[in-house]
């Protein structure tokens with residue numbers, strides 16, 4: 001980080017006000033002092049590579065140049081990772097330095113994020129031995145090709161076909177229709193030479209559902225598409241410009257039998273199909289990534305909050321009191337209301353991610369012992385938390401952008417690009433509504449089990465308690481608020497269930513009744529997610545090992561999250577819990593007190609995310625707060641400022657002006 005000496009004096013004053021040790025917060029957030037040290041050390045190593053620095057901002061490059069620059073930097077970054085591993089005999093620590101290097105999304109994201117994990121999770125030991133070393137060392141580059149032009153959400157409806165030919169012991173891949181073309185996979189456009197293709201398996205004319213296959217699609221030397229492969233890039237998007245999303249179609253393209261990833265289901269040489277213990281295990285990589293996305297949401301909220309809070313400490317506009325100098329905009333309570341929820345939410349998502357990671361690891365261990373009981377709970381929880389956190393994080397990033405006024409609209413603030421990347425997660429890896437409806441299926445089953453007095457899984461056991469406790473008075477404490485959110489979820493689950501029953505009594509079948517109740521079902525899932533987020537984050541701060549000074553501030557943040565959402569969803573609480581109008585007025589006052597209490601620590605709190613300037617990549621958010629200097633420095637990099645008079649003057653403007661004189 002930069003030294004305090006060149007810092008904007010407002011930021012120096014803010015840091016002097018902080019009531020806790022920022023380094024303690026950093027170490028707590030990232031796990032330990034050792035983890036912080038190792039992460040920073042790795043980030044230093046990456047940033048020391050001169051070739052990774054961009055000569056001009058990415059925004060001035062063409063679509064093609066941006067991609068090529070992205071690939072160039074991704075390959076250099078890959079060398080740094082390899083060298084680190086060779087030197088330390090372990091992978092680099094978790095870090096966000098790719099953001100400082102690629103700025104947008106790496107064309108290798110899908111290779112590392114889904115291709116390699118799918119081979120590891122869906123391949124037999126032999127298949128792992130064949131492909132993992134090549135993939136991990138980047139001798140081959142891959143992606144995860146599932147979504148098609150016609151189907152993304154409903155993957156049982158995918159149209160790519162893999163027909164087994166027992167004579168040659170091969171699968172024949174075909175995309176018989178335009179809608180069957182793969183569409184979206186990252187890196188597919190021009191980067192990868194392999195992919196995991198998810199296709200419908202046919203043996204002797206019989207369908208056996210969707211399965212993952214490994215296909216080499218480009219020549220390893222020439223990179224030309226192999227015969228029978230039609231592949232290309234899908235063009236510019238709202239964000240993800242360097243992710244290199246592509247399309248792909250096969251025409252009688254043959255792959256050997258061993259290329260079907262067969263850890264779960266198998267096709268024997270003679271064409272016998274051996275079913276796996278649970279066909280949903282084929283969806284395993286998606287579950288893992290959904291968990292990871294909750295962690296990503298914490299990062300994007302932290303990034304946007306750091307930029308907007310630092311900027312708001314430096315920016316002065318108008319007066320709170322006419323007799324005093326222009327106020328720091330951070331002193332306006334409305335500004336605190338916009339920003340502190342982003343700081344608080346980043347901590348909430350982080351704790352939820354760590355909680356989900358534990359659940360994921362436990363279930364994976366159980367699955368390796370053929371125990372599947374907890375898979376439905378993992379799937380249901382990953383679905384709703386991914387859906388709610390990604391949408392909330394997108395809204396928080398946008399609110400931070402708006403909170404920076406006009407300068408937030410500048411690309412150089414990095415908030416527009418961050419919004420584009422964050423909001424994409426609402427759709428990818430399972431569209432929000434679709435995933436919330438998956439959780440709703442689980443909630444309906446849990447509710448029916450609760451009605452029968454059965455024991456429920458931990459994440460839904462509150463449904464049983466709420467059933468018993470519905471008469472207890474509201475308590476205006478964090479624990480009371482957590483219970484309140486559980487009551488809301490309970491009430492919405494019950495109402496959705498009863499709505500389905502009502503439609504069925506009217507003669508509708510279950511599917512139609514489900515569709516008619518689905519707005520309520522989605523809302524029940526959202527309420528369930530909120531109850532989990534509140535409970536998990538409050539428990540995390542209560543059990544944290546932080547010093548009293550830090551603990552106080554972390555509790556304030558967690559209470560802010562609870563109170564913010566109580567006030568945002570007060571209608572639901574009035575409907576489904578025993579909260580009263582008076583309780584809400586007390587909580588409204590409490591919320592204002594929390595904003596005021598957090599205010600002196602605002603800059604310390606975002607410093608505690610430890611996101612260095614290169615990762616923030618923002619004129620508004622740098623550690624030293626030299627906002628106006630940076631805005632001007634960046635503006636001067638515009639190609640339009642490299643010449644005093646642009647040729648369009650002579651070509652168009654002058655002739656127009658002269659014509660106007662006639």
Ligand SMILES: CC/C=C\C/C=C\C/C=C\C/C=C\C/C=C\C/C=C\CC/C=C/C(=O)SCCNC(=O)CCNC(=O)[C@H](O)C(C)(C)COP(=O)(O)OP(=O)(O)OC[C@H]1O[C@@H](n2cnc3c(N)ncnc32)[C@H](O)[C@@H]1OP(=O)(O)O
Nearest residue numbers: 113153154155280283289291292357360379428429430441
């Ligand atoms: C130790 C490690 C711990 C954690 C991990 C940590 C880090 C992770 C590392 C990296 C990740 C981090 C960041 C991300 C990195 C890279 C990725 C970044 C960008 C990715 C770019 C985007 C990629 C993509 O988008 S890939 C394509 C994604 N596509 C989808 O998500 C499609 C969504 N659709 C579906 O999933 C399904 O179609 C469906 C909606 C679930 C419906 O399926 P289906 O019709 O078959 O099922 P039914 O509705 O009939 O339900 C039947 C039954 O099955 C249950 N079910 C469904 N899915 C699952 C599942 N996955 N697991 C278990 N069970 C499942 C369903 O609930 C039903 O049950 P019931 O009958 O009992 O109700």
Ligand SMILES: Cc1cc2nc3c(=O)[nH]c(=O)nc-3n(C[C@H](O)[C@H](O)[C@H](O)COP(=O)(O)OP(=O)(O)OC[C@H]3O[C@@H](n4cnc5c(N)ncnc54)[C@H](O)[C@@H]3O)c2cc1C
Nearest residue numbers: 145146147151152153184185186424427428429430431433
């Ligand atoms: C940036 C980005 C990167 C991606 N990367 C990859 C990748 O690497 N690999 C890959 O395979 N895919 C990738 N995808 C594709 C992504 O997984 C799909 O777009 C996503 O799963 C949503 O599917 P869809 O596009 O078919 O949406 P649709 O399902 O068509 O959704 C459209 C609308 O229909 C609604 N809807 C659909 N079904 C239902 C239902 N059953 N009930 C109620 N409403 C419904 C949705 O809620 C939504 O409002 C990527 C997408 C994006 C945006």
